[in-house]
Structure formats: C-alpha cells, structure tokens
Amino acid sequence: MAGKTLYDKLWELHEVVRREDGSSLLYIDRQILHEVTSPQAFEGLRLAKRAPWRAGANIATPDHNVPTTRAERAGGLAAIADEVSRLQVQTLDENCEDFGITEFKMNDPRQGIVHVVGPEQGATLPGMTVVCGDSHTSTHGAFGALAHGIGTSEVEHVLATQCLVAQKMKNMRVRVEGEIPPGVTAKDIVLAIIGKIGTAGGNGHALEFAGSAISALSMEGRMTVCNMAIEAGARVGMVAVDEKTIAYFNGRPLAPKGAQWDAAVAHWRTLVSDADAQFDREVELRAEDIKPQVSWGTSPEMVVAVDGCTPDPAQEASPTKRASIERALHYMGLAPKQPIKSIQLDRIFIGSCTNARIEDLRAAAAVAKGRKVARSIKQALVVPGSGLVKTQAEREGLDQIFLDAGFEWREPGCSMCLAMNPDRLEPGEHCASTSNRNFEGRQGSGGRTHLVSPAMAAAAAIAGHFVDVRELQ
Amino acid sequence: MTPFTTHTGLVAPLDRANVDTDQIIPKQFLKSIKRTGFGPNLFDEWRYLDIGQPGQDCSKRPLNSDFILNAARYQGASVLLARENFGCGSSREHAPWALAEYGFRAIIAPSFADIFFNNSFKNGLLPIVLPAEAVNALFAQCEANEGYTLSVDLAAQTVTRQDGVQYSFDVDAFRKHCLLNGLDDIGLTLQEHAAIKAFEARHKAAQPWLFAGLG
Numbered sequence: 111m112a113g114k115t116l117y118d119k120l121w122e123l124h125e126v127v128r129r130e131d132g133s134s135l136l137y138i139d140r141q142i143l144h145e146v147t148s149p150q151a152f153e154g155l156r157l158a159k160r161a162p163w164r165a166g167a168n169i170a171t172p173d174h175n176v177p178t179t180r181a182e183r184a185g186g187l188a189a190i191a192d193e194v195s196r197l198q199v200q201t202l203d204e205n206c207e208d209f210g211i212t213e214f215k216m217n218d219p220r221q222g223i224v225h226v227v228g229p230e231q232g233a234t235l236p237g238m239t240v241v242c243g244d245s246h247t248s249t250h251g252a253f254g255a256l257a258h259g260i261g262t263s264e265v266e267h268v269l270a271t272q273c274l275v276a277q278k279m280k281n282m283r284v285r286v287e288g289e290i291p292p293g294v295t296a297k298d299i300v301l302a303i304i305g306k307i308g309t310a311g312g313n314g315h316a317l318e319f320a321g322s323a324i325s326a327l328s329m330e331g332r333m334t335v336c337n338m339a340i341e342a343g344a345r346v347g348m349v350a351v352d353e354k355t356i357a358y359f360n361g362r363p364l365a366p367k368g369a370q371w372d373a374a375v376a377h378w379r380t381l382v383s384d385a386d387a388q389f390d391r392e393v394e395l396r397a398e399d400i401k402p403q404v405s406w407g408t409s410p411e412m413v414v415a416v417d418g419c420t421p422d423p424a425q426e427a428s429p430t431k432r433a434s435i436e437r438a439l440h441y442m443g444l445a446p447k448q449p450i451k452s453i454q455l456d457r458i459f460i461g462s463c464t465n466a467r468i469e470d471l472r473a474a475a476a477v478a479k480g481r482k483v484a485r486s487i488k489q490a491l492v493v494p495g496s497g498l499v500k501t502q503a504e505r506e507g508l509d510q511i512f513l514d515a516g517f518e519w520r521e522p523g524c525s526m527c528l529a530m531n532p533d534r535l536e537p538g539e540h541c542a543s544t545s546n547r548n549f550e551g552r553q554g555s556g557g558r559t560h561l562v563s564p565a566m567a568a569a570a571a572i573a574g575h576f577v578d579v580r581e582l583q
Numbered sequence: 584m585t586p587f588t589t590h591t592g593l594v595a596p597l598d599r600a601n602v603d604t605d606q607i608i609p610k611q612f613l614k615s616i617k618r619t620g621f622g623p624n625l626f627d628e629w630r631y632l633d634i635g636q637p638g639q640d641c642s643k644r645p646l647n648s649d650f651i652l653n654a655a656r657y658q659g660a661s662v663l664l665a666r667e668n669f670g671c672g673s674s675r676e677h678a679p680w681a682l683a684e685y686g687f688r689a690i691i692a693p694s695f696a697d698i699f700f701n702n703s704f705k706n707g708l709l710p711i712v713l714p715a716e717a718v719n720a721l722f723a724q725c726e727a728n729e730g731y732t733l734s735v736d737l738a739a740q741t742v743t744r745q746d747g748v749q750y751s752f753d754v755d756a757f758r759k760h761c762l763l764n765g766l767d768d769i770g771l772t773l774q775e776h777a778a779i780k781a782f783e784a785r786h787k788a789a790q791p792w793l794f795a796g797l798g
C-alpha cells in the first residue's frame with residue numbers, strides 16, 4: 111500500500127465520523143475570528159440559543175477595517191472615523207465578551223492580522239486543524255497544520271459544534287528544487303508557481319509545497335508561499351514539519367512546555383508526507399529559473415519577471431483568454447508588450463498577511479536604507495502585520511530607516527490590502543503592493559495593483575517605477 | 584434555509600471568466616453586521632456608473648447600460664450563466680448572499696472556486712457544473728433568444744432546455760439532501776454529539792497541548 115501524504119495524515123487525525131454520503135465531520139482545533147465574517151455567525155448562535163462548543167478553541171482580533179494612523183488608533187474605538195467600521199469592531203468586542211472568547215482588542219500589543227497573530231502566539235501549532243472566515247487561512251499550513259478559509263455559515267457551525275462538514279480533497283504537490291538566486295524571495299516563488307499553474311490550478315486539491323528551495327525558506331517565507339495557495343485555487347497550502355518549524359514554536363505563549371513540549375515535538379516530527387506517498391498531481395519548478403516577479407494584470411496568474419513585458423493578446427489563441435488579457439490591459443492602463451520597468455507608480459504598499467512579518471520589513475528596509483522615496487510617489491506605506499512585529503521592527507530601528515526614506519510607518523492591520531479602512535488607491539493609480547490580490551478595485555475603486563515582494567516594492571518606491579532589485583547597488 | 588427542489592427561470596449570461604468575489608460584492612459592503620441588504624450592491628462596480636457606498640439608495644444611482652444584468656430582457660433573471668472559475672477570491676459569504684438576494688437560485692458554469700461553491704449550498708443557491716461545450720451552447724442559445732429560460736431539477740440532477748435537451752449534473756449526496764430539505768447543517772451535526780465528545784476525549788488524551796488555555 112502506498113504511503114500517506116501529510117494531508118492524508120492530518121485528515122485522518124481529525125476525522126470524527128465519515129457519513130454514508132462520503133462527507134465527514136472534521137474536528138477543528140483552532141478557530142480564529144475577525145470582525146468582518148463573524149458578526150452574522152454570532153447572530154446565528156444567539157437566534158438558535160446555542161453556546162460555543164469550546165470557547166477556548168477560538169481567538170479573535172480585529173484587523174480588516176481598523177484604522178492604521180496613530181491619531182485614530184490612539185483615540186480607541188470611539189475615534190474610528192468610519193461609523194460602519196466602528197460598529198463592526200465594536201460588535202466583535204461585544205460578541206467575544208458575551209461568548210467568553212479571548213480577543214486581542216484593537217490597541218492590545220498582540221493585535222494584528224489574523225494570519226500573523228495566530229502563529230506568533232502559538233495559537234497555530236503543527237498538526238492542528240485551523241479555520242478562519244478568511245481565505246488566506248492557508249497561511250497556517252506553513253507549520254504542517256491543516257488550515258483553510260471558511261464562510262460565515264461555517265464559522266457559526268464551528269463555533270457551535272467544533273466540527274466542519276468537509277469532503278476530502280485530492281493531493282497535489284508543487285516541488286521547487288534547486289538554489290534560490292539572490293534577490294528572489296518567497297513571494298517571487300509563489301507568484302511564479304501561480305503564473306505556471308494558474309488561478310484555478312489547485313482547485314479541489316490540498317497543495318503541499320516541497321523541494322529543497324521550500325526547505326531553504328524561513329518560516330516567514332513558507333507562510334508567504336502558503337498564504338497565496340488560495341490564489342492558485344487551493345484552499346489548503348502546506349509545508350511538512352522540519353527542525354525549523356519546531357524551533358519556531360519554542361517559547362511561544364500558547365506552545366506546549368516541559369514534558370508536553372517533548373511529546374509534541376515527537377508527534378510533530380511525524381507530520382511529513384511518506385517517501386512513497388502518491389499525489390494526484392505533481393508540478394515541479396526549478397528555483398534557478400525564478401526571477402523577481404511583478405503582476406501586470408487583474409488576476410494573480412497575470413505575472414511576469416521584472417525584466418519582461420506585458421503580453422500581446424494578438425498572440426493568444428484562445429478567444430476567452432485573449433479577451434481577458436485585453437480587458438486586463440485596458441483596466442490597468444497598459445499597452446501590449448510594454449516593458450514592466452516602464453510602469454510608473456503612484457503609491458507603494460508594504461504590508462498584508464502575505465508580507466508584513468519581521469523578515470519582510472527587514473528586506474524592504476535593507477533596500478530603503480540611506481535612499482529616498484521618489485518625488486513622484488504620492489504615498490509609500492509600511493504597515494506591520496501585528497503589534498509585536500511593529501515593536502520588534504522599532505527595536506531594530508527599521509521604523510527610522512523607513513521614515514528617513516520618506517515612507518509612512520503605520521499601526522498594524524490589513525490596511526490597503528483590501529482598502530476597507532481609509533488606506534486606498536484613487537481611480538487609475540498604480541500601486542506596487544506586497545499583498546496577494548490584484549483584482550479590479552481590490553485596493554480602491556479603479557485602482558491598479560501590481561503584486562511584488564517587499565524588496566521589489568521598496569526598490570520601486572525609490573525609483574518611482576519598477577526596477578530589478580538585483581541590479582541595485 | 585430556503586429549500587431548493589425544482590426551479591424554472593429566466594437566464595442571464597455573464598460572459599467573463601474568473602469572476603471574483605470582489606466583483607460580486609465589493610468590500611465596502613462587507614462592513615454590514617447583517618446577512619441581508621447585499622442584493623442592490625451585487626456586481627456594484629459593473630452595475631453602476633458611480634462608486635457605491637454602503638447605505639445609499641441604489642434606485643437613484645446611474646446604471647451602466649453596458650452591463651448585461653441591466654439589459655431590459657434580463658430583468659427578473661434567476662439563473663446565472665457564467666464562465667470558468669466563478670467566485671474565485673475571498674471566502675466572503677456575502678457573495679452568495681448578494682446573488683441570492685438579487686434573485687438568483689442557480690448558477691451554471693464550467694467550474695467554480697471551491698469556497699464559493701461550498702458557501703452557495705448553505706444559502707439555497709445551487710451551483711451547477713456543466714461541461715464547457717454545454718455551457719457554450721447555453722450561452723449561444725441564451726443570447727439568441729429573448730426570454731430564454733431553463734429548468735433545474737435538483738432531485739433528478741438535471742438542467743432542461745425549452746427544446747427538451749437535458750443535461751445532468753453531479754452533486755454530492757449530503758449537500759443535495761440539505762438543499763432539498765432546507766436543513767440546518769448545525770442541527771444535523773449536533774445529532775452526532777456523542778461521537779464528537781468521544782473523539783474530543785481521545786484527541787485530548789493524545790495531544791493535550793492542543794487544549795491549552797488561552798487568556
């Protein structure tokens with residue numbers, strides 16, 4: 111019999127019952143809640159007079175529409191200028207209080223983007239099932255956890271039953287082998303993967319990232335890769351447990367201690383795909399072939415290397431694809447075969463659950479150090495992923511490097527990643543963004559998003575247009 | 584949840600691939616703490632010429648006459664014809680809420696994004712996967728014939744054209760059962776209370792660290 115994949119093992123360890131129709135009840139170890147997708151779930155619980163199955167399995171933090179300026183934050187809840195945002199944040203506070211759920215409130219130093227906060231606290235651990243009403247929950251798979259986004263009805267279902275009705279997905283493995291060239295980051299790797307397999311390439315599959323280039327990444331880098339599994343259509347992205355994974359949790363507030371730590375580590379070491387495991391689909395990339403990536407269109411699969419050009423729709427045989435290239439170029443205000451380096455930028459956004467951890471800020475600061483943001487740039491934002499990331503960055507003096515270069519240094523939250531708070535693009539503006547989605551209007555109505563790594567975003571801020579970070583001296 | 588048994592309705596063709604959830608319901612409308620009120624903002628950026636804000640009276644906003652759902656012949660449509668990877672992007676359940684509130688009961692496409700597909704079932708909205716050739720044929724027929732309708736029968740798992748041509752589709756048994764009967768998932772799961780409790784006890788004995796207290 112063939113061996114098991116990591117996904118097979120995690121699934122088996124959490125399957126409560128398999129129903130006759132092929133669906134299963136999957137036990138959920140951790141649910142993370144935020145203000146946007148939870149209010150209707152709590153409302154549902156109240157209406158049905160149900161209590162949470164295990165309140166302690168949940169943690170919450172507001173992130174999507176908290177303001178990120180010092181002034182608004184300092185004033186607390188009452189100072190959130192947008193009335194509807196304030197009501198959402200306040201509703202989360204009230205719900206957590208009523209149902210006995212631990213919340214890192216807006217100005218708690220541990221507050222931040224759900225996918226940064228979970229691992230940081232050890233609320234996400236290897237071998238867990240982790241869900242959140244947010245599609246980028248795939249991020250937590252970087253630790254050998256089974257993690258994916260769910261809808262609000264499912265948030266309510268997990269609150270009430272500690273289970274999810276689920277159907278087992280297929281197994282897919284993407285291997286990135288070889289040595290990562292200098293100037294190429296986890297973000298470039300995942301953008302290159304999405305460029306190769308497409309935004310629907312992983313539909314219906316749990317995606318394991320493997321290979322020597324993935325092993326070489328830090329935990330932060332692996333989180334960046336898993337974060338964007340959903341942009342390849344896969345709800346689940348995972349990396350097997352290794353010594354780096356284990357070291358990451360040592361001393362985290364919610365990680366096991368003492369004898370439990372030893373038992374946990376022994377278990378965690380089994381969380382790898384067996385050598386003879388069978389995958390339904392396998393894709394391989396060579397790390398040496400990957401260059402810094404820039405998205406040119408309105409879907410994350412519309413990416414190209416920084417030294418490349420936008421595509422020529424006339425060369426596309428499929429009429430549906432040709433039409434979508436034409437529509438994307440039109441929306442983005444770009445010409446066919448236009449060099450990426452000629453794209454002038456208006457705003458820069460360094461942040462989001464993809465790239466707002468300490469390593470990302472260090473990479474951007476290394477480029478910004480001693481340089482100045484181009485005068486043509488209207489705004490360059492750096493938004494740390496959590497209060498703890500912010501404190502750490504300030505301890506290292508990164509905030510000062512950014513401020514000296516002309517960047518704004520903000521309070522933690524999702525910010526311009528989806529522009530639910532006041533940080534957003536004006537129609538027609540081009541933004542070099544370290545976030546994960548370049549859909550039409552994502553960062554503000556009519557806004558034009560280019561997805562890049564933190565180092566590439568910082569380099570673009572300095573030059574005013576895209577440049578190859580490998581050519582910076 | 585509204586049960587879905589059979590439905591016959593006017594079809595509207597949305598001829599774009601990869602329609603994402605930001606398009607279906609832009610994020611400024613996610614600030615609501617309610618489950619309702621999203622219908623008027625479905626496809627907001629394509630549907631109106633101005634930029635939509637929550638709480639507006641949408642009946643007074645300028646309509647984009649080029650957008651297919653604004654065409655007179657598609658008013659009252661309840662079956663949406665779409666292209667591949669419909670509903671990609673975020674997990675927001677606001678997307679199926681908006682589609683259902685607008686009046687759609689079924690969406691036919693060659694493929695759907697996983698989370699959207701799953702969310703739809705929980706809201707009485709039936710996503711139907713048909714082969715690309717079948718979807719192409721439906722697009723052609725729908726565009727050529729004003730007042731084009733299709734009939735969906737969930738129990739029989741069929742989509743039937745006015746000319747009698749029938750397509751069958753797959754749907755998993757559990758989802759079908761829930762949708763046919765309008766059943767609440769949570770109530771059903773809680774019938775397995777004892778099994779969950781027993782699993783939980785075993786799980787805790789094996790990995791006590793998963794149950795560490797927060798606070």
Ligand code: SF4
Pocket residue numbers: 173174223224225244246462463464523524527528545546
């Ligand atoms: S940072 Fe962006 S992608 Fe991540 S959780 Fe927030 S809004 Fe979603």
